[in-house]
Amino acid sequence: MNIKVIGNYIGKFAELWEQSLTDLIKEGVEGVLADAQIDPKSIDAIFVANKASGSFNNQRHLGALVSEQFAHFPPAMRIEGACASGGLAMLAAEQALLSGVYKTVLVLGVEKMTDVSGSETAAILATAASREKEYGSTFPALYAILANYHMNKYGTTREQLSSVVVKNHLHAFDNPKAQFHKKFTLEDVANSAMVASPLRLLDCSPISDGVAAVILSSKPSSRKAKILGFGHGQDTLALADRQDLGRLAATEKAAKQAFLMAKLSQTDIQVAEVHDCFSIAEILAVEDLGFFAKGKAAAAIAKGKATYGGQIVINPSGGLKACGHPVGATGVKQIAFLANLIEKGKFERVLAHNVGGSGATAAVNILGI
Amino acid sequence: MNITEYWRSNKQWSKYLGKKAKVLAVSLMEVAASDQTALLPYSYLLLDLEKSKISLMGAAHQRNFTFL
DSSP states (O other): OOEEEEEEEEOOOBOOTTOOHHHHHHHHHHHHHHHHTOOGGGOOEEEEEOSOHHHHSSOOOHHHHHHTTSTTOOOEEEEOBTBTHHHHHHHHHHHHHHHTSOSEEEEEEEEEOTTSOHHHHHHHHGGGSOTTTOTTOOHHHHHHHHHHHHHHHHOOOHHHHHHHHHHHHHHHTTOTTOSOOOOOOHHHHHTSOEEETTEEGGGBOOOOEEEEEEEEESSOOSOOOEEEEEEEEEOOSSGGGOSOTTSOHHHHHHHHHHHHHHTOOGGGOOEEEOOOSBHHHHHHHHHHTTSSOTTTHHHHHHTTTTSTTSSOEEOTTOHHHHHOOOHHHHHHHHHHHHHHHHHTTSOSEEEEEEEETTTTEEEEEEEEO | OOHHHHHHHHHHHGGGTTOOOEEEEEEEESSOOTTTGGGOSEEEEEEEOSSOEEEEEEOSOOSSOOOO
């Protein structure tokens, strides 16, 4: 496979009250073109990742909205897979490049979430759950069910959940684009307001606005970051239909495909951006990706094995938890952030893991030099 | 949930009346989506009915509840 990330851009993740959805799109397009230093006319197609602009902003048809930023109006389509929209847009772009139809494509993820109230946001996000089988659920509720199950089955503790949060907020200090630059203690997390037991406010990723973009190309390039493998897994939408609540099968399937394509194993990966929409989600992710044995990740994270100097660095950007989670942008941000680390020579083998819903969809990308 | 979804779902819920189930996992909800905030606090449960599993809201209960 010969696909390189020839441009990357991440806008500031925050509550961006001064910027509209269109402002964010313009920022992403201009930012990634400036980084790639290519003629805009060389963009053959556009893949836009977005979960719910129709609900948040009363604006659908995002493909056209991004395409019109270019004088030559490249073909564009919007990809939606809940919080995995960015990861799925990456997969669609990679498959298009592998088909040979296009040589250079733009993947842009964007979400403008803060123009509606918090409870409206919760209702919009909950549409990614099964509307027929999970009435009364919210995303925290679904992950709370997974957390309770994990705690009962593997003995995962409150303190271990909190250690994920503490780590990712520390990592975010190195990322100027992160939404939060604030240190938290284990006690801060354990004493924060209850949302859906056992998940508290500081266990949850925030509501964010933001844009991220990458340009992928199969043409020769001096840029370093290369796509080595990718995978896509699916599972049931409703938790009640799952075979095992202790694992996300979609992640396992996606990881297996990606590692097979990349001809690598888990021990080759130095750093990973994983989908930590909640503290328990990071624990599930690093187990299902195979970085830690099932039931052992929570203790390992608490012992410092998922940070610098440990076994693997998990979520150096701060993850969804501290960097922010503008839903459609998240999966693209993971790729842009990791590609930038490779360009700077900091790492050579990296992995991105993006989840939709409570684990019904998963996308995994492996990048390297 | 809109009224048509409620009507379709309500036809199904009646078949669970009187059934005993094992609680696989439960969360006490303190924050909810806009159409359910009036019901807070409520519990969100995943139940095993042996031949199938369902998730349910447990509304209008006291805060300090216990499952036996």
